[in-house]
Amino acid sequence: MPTDLAVDIERIGEDIPLLEAIRTTRAIRRLKPDPVPRALIRKVCEAGTFAPSGGNRQPWVFVAVTESERRAFIAERYRRVFHEYIAPAVEAAQAPDFPERKRRNIRAAMHLADTLHTVPVHLVVAGWTRRGQQQTQGLFPAIQNILLACRAVGLGASLTTVHTAVQREIDDYLNLSEETPSCALIPIGWPIGKYGTPPRRSVDECLYFERFSPEAN
Amino acid sequence: MPTDLAVDIERIGEDIPLLEAIRTTRAIRRLKPDPVPRALIRKVCEAGTFAPSGGNRQPWVFVAVTESERRAFIAERYRRVFHEYIAPAVEAAQAPDFPERKRRNIRAAMHLADTLHTVPVHLVVAGWTRRGQQQTQGLFPAIQNILLACRAVGLGASLTTVHTAVQREIDDYLNLSEETPSCALIPIGWPIGKYGTPPRRSVDECLYFERFSPEAN
Numbered sequence: 001m002p003t004d005l006a007v008d009i010e011r012i013g014e015d016i017p018l019l020e021a022i023r024t025t026r027a028i029r030r031l032k033p034d035p036v037p038r039a040l041i042r043k044v045c046e047a048g049t050f051a052p053s054g055g056n057r058q059p060w061v062f063v064a065v066t067e068s069e070r071r072a073f074i075a076e077r078y079r080r081v082f083h084e085y086i087a088p089a090v091e092a093a094q095a096p097d098f099p100e101r102k103r104r105n106i107r108a109a110m111h112l113a114d115t116l117h118t119v120p121v122h123l124v125v126a127g128w129t130r131r132g133q134q135q136t137q138g139l140f141p142a143i144q145n146i147l148l149a150c151r152a153v154g155l156g157a158s159l160t161t162v163h164t165a166v167q168r169e170i171d172d173y174l175n176l177s178e179e180t181p182s183c184a185l186i187p188i189g190w191p192i193g194k195y196g197t198p199p200r201r202s203v204d205e206c207l208y209f210e211r212f213s214p215e216a217n
Numbered sequence: 218m219p220t221d222l223a224v225d226i227e228r229i230g231e232d233i234p235l236l237e238a239i240r241t242t243r244a245i246r247r248l249k250p251d252p253v254p255r256a257l258i259r260k261v262c263e264a265g266t267f268a269p270s271g272g273n274r275q276p277w278v279f280v281a282v283t284e285s286e287r288r289a290f291i292a293e294r295y296r297r298v299f300h301e302y303i304a305p306a307v308e309a310a311q312a313p314d315f316p317e318r319k320r321r322n323i324r325a326a327m328h329l330a331d332t333l334h335t336v337p338v339h340l341v342v343a344g345w346t347r348r349g350q351q352q353t354q355g356l357f358p359a360i361q362n363i364l365l366a367c368r369a370v371g372l373g374a375s376l377t378t379v380h381t382a383v384q385r386e387i388d389d390y391l392n393l394s395e396e397t398p399s400c401a402l403i404p405i406g407w408p409i410g411k412y413g414t415p416p417r418r419s420v421d422e423c424l425y426f427e428r429f430s431p432e433a434n
Contacts, residue, residue, distance in 0.1 A: 018235040018369045022264045022362050038426065046420040047239045051361060052376050056322065058417060062424045070427060089272075105273065126429070137378060137401075140357035144268060145239050147358075148365075152235045159269050161354060175429040184354075200275060203263040207279045209255065210287060212343070212392040 009039040013152035021151050026198035028156030029112035031189030035066070035120050040153055041188070045123075047149035053138030057130070060142050061180050065122040073173055074124075074163070075116035078185070081165040082113040101199055112158065112187060121188040123157075126171070126180045139183050146186060156191030159184055226256040230369030238368050243415035245373030246329035248406030252283070252337050257370060258405070262340075264366035270355030274347070277359050278397050282339040290390055291341075291380070292334035295402070298382040299330040318416055329375065329404060338405040340374075343388070343397045356400050363403060373408030376401055 045062045053059055065071055086109060093103050112119070123146070127139045143159060150157040163170055163185045171182050262279045270276055282288055303326060310320050333339070340363070344356045360376060367374040380387055380402045388399050 014234055014236055016235050017231055018233050018238040018365055019231055019264060021235040022267050022366065025267065027269060042420055042424060045424045047236060049417045049420050049423060050239050050242065050415060052244060052364065052415075054378070056416070058423070060423055061429060062420075063429050064424065064426050065428075067427055136353050137357055140354055141361035141364075141376075144358035144361040147269065148235055149239065159358075161271070173428075180429060198267060198269075199273065200266045203259055203266050203279075206266060206275070206277055207259060207262045207281065209281050210284055211282075211390075212278060212280050212397060 009037065009043055012040070013043075013149070013154065016152050021148055023197055024195045025148055025151040026196050027108075027158035028191045028193060028195070029108040029158050029187075030192040031115075031119050031156050031187065032192060033118040033120060034190050036155065036188060036190070038064075040155070041121060041123070043153060044146050044149040044155065044188075048142035048146040051138075051141035051145050053141070054135065057128070057135065057138060059127040059130070059135040059138045061126040061128065061176070063124040063126065063174050063176070065124060065174070066120060068117070070173075071119065071122050072117045074122050074170055074185075077166045077169055078116050078163050079113050082109075082162050085162050085165070086110060086113075116187060119187040119189050123186040123188055124170070124174060124176075124182045125184040125186065126176050126182040128180055129178070134181055134183055136183060143184055143186065150188060151195060154190070155188050156193075157186050157188045159186055161185070226254065226260055229257070229260075230366070230371065233369050238365055240414055241412045242365055242368040243413050244325075244375035245408045245410060245412070246325040246375050246404075247409040248332075248336050248373050248404065249409060250335040250337060251407050253372065253405060253407070255281075257372070258338060258340070261363050261366040261370060261372065261405075265359035265363040268355075268358035268362050270358070271352065274345070274352065274355060276344040276347070276352040276355045278343040278345065278393070280341040280343065280391050280393070282341060282391070283337060285334070287390075288336065288339055289334045291339050291387055291402075294383045294386055295333050295380050296330050299326075299379050302379050302382070303327060303330075333404060336404040336406045340403040340405055341387070341391060341393075341399045342401040342403065343393050343399040345397055346395070351398055351400055353400060360401055360403065367405060368412060371407070372405050373410070374403050374405045376403055378402070
């Protein structure tokens with residue numbers, strides 16, 4: 001963590017241009033154990049609150065877990081379901097022609113699962129339900145704002161929903177009721193690696209004018 | 218539309234800082250009928266492609282509808298369901314103590330519905346299903362990137378899912394099958410009004426440390 005950080009939370013990250021940030025916000029899953037100031041967590045969550053939501057209901061609830069025993073509780077349960085989740089990919093990655101880039105991603109995801117207890121912030125995003133339904137569409141725009149804001153202030157982050165397989169157990173532990181279930185986990189910390197352009201298909205493979213015509217692409 | 222736009226699509230919007238853009242991206246529902254260059258639509262959709270998605274599956278499909286008879290088709294159906302959707306809010310807004318800010322929002326949403334056929338771009342966001350399910354969590358981060366990119370390049374935009382009440386009719390018209398259903402409509406054009414901070418609760422009302430404790434806020 002930069003030593004002058006505490007004095008200047010308001011200024012940090014204010015200069016990076018939007019489009020450059022959008023193009024270089026990749027998932028960062030290798031993180032240092034150094035703590036993150038609460039004021040900085042507040043700053044990235046504040047960015048989340050500017051997202052749109054149906055009827056401007058702002059259904060989000062952010063729970064930043066920083067205490068080590070609490071992170072150990074989450075990490076232990078996350079690991080349990082993660083290994084089941086990733087097993088088919090690990091199996092597929094044995095094939096000699098499996099893309100090396102995907103293999104690296106699997107390794108990074110496994111590294112995150114194995115070190116999750118050391119990641120300084122487990123940001124759990126939950127949301128108020130409406131008519132018994134999670135308002136997913138009102139939560140993921142806020143999550144994206146948070147991921148971009150992490151990029152701006154120099155934090156590494158990634159988005160996972162794997163924990164939902166043990167959601168009730170984790171939600172109970174965090175006092176999240178069925179009226180405010182969690183929907184995503186964002187492990188946040190100071191990055192070991194660098195930001196960079198994530199691997200994506202060209203927009204020209206996804207954008208159509210007037211009507212969808214996949215055969216034309 | 219700025220007259221020098223066509224010559225400089227690559228440069229436009231590159232300077233605005235991320236966090237400033239996040240804080241001032243409000244829904245803009247009053248839009249001019251002037252056309253938007255295709256290269257600019259491509260630019261904002263490209264921002265969408267940098268969003269995260271489960272397994273990096275990038276499930277998004279963008280259909281930019283610009284032909285006037287196609288926009289009229291969508292607008293006619295949108296209006297039909299919108300008026301049913303908004304009726305309870307219009308009724309509630311009759312109360313003398315109804316917040317004026319919400320009343321303005323209702324008026325803006327009605328203006329958008331009434332003028333939708335004149336809005337130059339109807340960006341329909343659709344997505345490849347997985348195991349028969351829409352991958353919503355992989356679409357709304359991309360949508361948020363697009364809304365922010367519109368802010369950066371000077372376009373006005375807003376997010377609506379009201380059209381899903383007549384989704385099958387619209388999707389058929391756009392050649393979107395049940396494997397790639399639409400999930401959102403983003404009407405885009407040059408703004409009549411100004412960008413500005415959207416009305417939101419303070420982050421301190423949504424952010425908790427260690428565990429959810431609404432009674433503490």
